[in-house]
Amino acid sequence: MPVETRPKIGDDAQISLDGREKAELTALAVRLRDTEPQLVDDPRWIAQARELSCLLPPRLRQVLRQFTWNSGREAMLLVRNLPVDPETVPDTPAVRGSVQRESSTSAASLVLIAMAMGEVIAFDKEKSGALVQDVVPVPGLEEFQGNAGSIKLNMHTENAFHEHKPDLVGLMCLRNDHENIAGLRVASVRNALPLLSDRTRDILHQPRFVTVAPASFELEDGMQEPHGILSGSVDDPNLKVDFSSTLPVDDEAGEAMAQLESAIEQIAHTLILRPGDLAFVDNRLALHGRNAFQPRYDGRDRWLQRVFVHLDFRRSRAMRRQDGQVLGAV
Ligand SMILES: O=C(O)CCC(=O)C(=O)O
Ligand SMILES: [Fe+2]
Structure with missing residues (x-):
């Protein structure tokens, strides 16, 4: 079974822990x-977690530090060989809004690595504000454009509508689907940009797009300001779009968005995550999504655990009560 299809991600976008590093991480977890x-x-x-994250194996810390400096062409990082033993992973939850409130070795590993890069955060209106969330298929929600679904999940910036969207999204695999075909799809703007004309890029920089809250969010109120899908540096822009929740405000903007989607489809990687694989997506530069799979709801379905990371914690202070990790109305 190939680990991925389409162009391979380079060695600079992944690290596999060796036996000793895995043992050290396990002890900390x-x-x-x-x-x-x-x-x-x-x-x-x-x-x-903040304290212990400083004690992670040096080679891992170097890779994480490099990634927060510049997430590279792929704008993602794959950390492999984390302590997840498929034999001892409990049954996959199958309920809506499932989260991990009780500590476990897997949640501890995930949070340790995330906290080495920044601060884990959550939103009070999503998954009840839990810091570690389950990504699992839920009966009856097969068609849902959110992580509880099992049809194709469109490419998106995570919580694109939110002024304090995550900088990084971490997704750790505890178990893949029965057929081992479910894949996390990741596409970097740095790979897509060369496929777009100057005119299209120019339009994508203009405030001609509106993004509403995704289906996973309990509804946010009212009017959203038009924004550019590309922003910042013309040569190395940020990307913000959700192909389920972003709408163009005119036909020309719609055409530019279609060009972008086609470029994204051409350069996207599909990562068939194995248990113990953890992908971090740079949510400022890369989109992610998931292909379709067939859940069975027998306790052995696909199960990822997810965290969000902010690299500048201070920026969201006005939305966080008592300097805690959860963003909401204060
Ligand atoms: O299921 C996946 O691989 C990705 C789901 C997703 O987009 C998310 O949980 O944010
Ligand atoms: Fe997502």
């Missing part, structure tokens, strides 16, 4: 898991 009150969302547990 167990220490964090056993930290009182053994609740992921508790500030004491998060404080311990």
Whole structure:
């Protein structure tokens, strides 16, 4: 089974822990898991994660540091060989809004790596504000354009509508689907841009697009300001679009968006994650989505755990009560 299709991601976009590094990470994850009150969302547990993240194996820390400096052409990082033992992973949850509030070795590994790069955050209106969220297929939601669905999930910037959308999205695989065909799709603007004409790029920079809250979010109010899909540097822009939630305000903008979608489809990678694989997507430069798969709801379905990271925690302070990790109305 190929790990991916289409152009390969380079070695600079991935790191596989060796046996010793895995043992070191496991020891830290167990220490964090056993930290009182053994609740992921508790500030004491998060404080311990912040401290222990400084003790991760040096080669991993170097790769993470490099990634936060510049996420590279692929605008993603794949960390492999994390301590996930498929034999001991519990049954895959199959309920809407499933989250990980109790500490576990897998959640601890995920949070340790995320906290080495920045601050884990969540939104109070999404998945009940939990910091570690389950990405699992849910019965009855097969057609849903959100991570509980199992049809193709359109390419998107995570929470594109939000002024404090995550900078990084981390997705760790505990179990893939039965057929091992479900893939996380990732596409970097740095690969897509050369496929677009100057005219199209110019239009994509203009405030001719509106993005509403995604289906996963309990509805946000009212009017959204038009924005550019591309922003910042003309040579190396940021990208913000959700092909399910962003609408062009005129026909020409719609045509430019269609050109972009076609370029994205051409350069997207499909990563068939294995248990113990953790992908970080740079949500400022890359889109992600998922291809279709067939859930069985037998406890052995695909299961990812997800975190969001902010690299500049201070920026969202006005939305966070008591300098905590959850963004909402204060
Ligand atoms: O299921 C996947 O691979 C990705 C789902 C997704 O977009 C998300 O959880 O943010
Ligand atoms: Fe997503």
